[in-house]
Amino acid sequence: MAKKNALEQFVEHQKTAAEEAGKALLSLIPSGLRKHGWKAIEETAKGFGALVGGAADEVKKALDSVDEKTAETPKKSGTKVKVDVEEKE
Numbered sequence: 755m756a757k758k759n760a761l762e763q764f765v766e767h768q769k770t771a772a773e774e775a776g777k778a779l780l781s782l783i784p785s786g787l788r789k790h791g792w793k794a795i796e797e798t799a800k801g802f803g804a805l806v807g808g809a810a811d812e813v814k815k816a817l818d819s820v821d822e823k824t825a826e827t828p829k830k831s832g833t834k835v836k837v838d839v840e841e842k843e
Contacts, residue, residue, distance in 0.1 A: 780788070
């Protein structure tokens with residue numbers, strides 16, 4: 755294997771240092787707190803997922819409704835549209 759240049763060595767050492775710092779911080783947090791903290795994060799993500807999914811369903815319903823209404827409107831023949839007008843007395 756070729757010898758790494760100074761920048762590559764620096765990056766490797768910084769990566770290892772970051773990994774070790776992460777492990778050190780994790781060791782400060784009690785296992786119960788880590789377990790329940792991750793569970794809370796997962797539940798929050800699921801909640802937002804349900805919210806976004808529900809919003810997407812409502813948007814789809816609204817778009818389908820618009821499509822149905824558009825299909826019911828009379829089509830133009832050329833550039834003229836027939837209009838019924840009621841006269842007021």
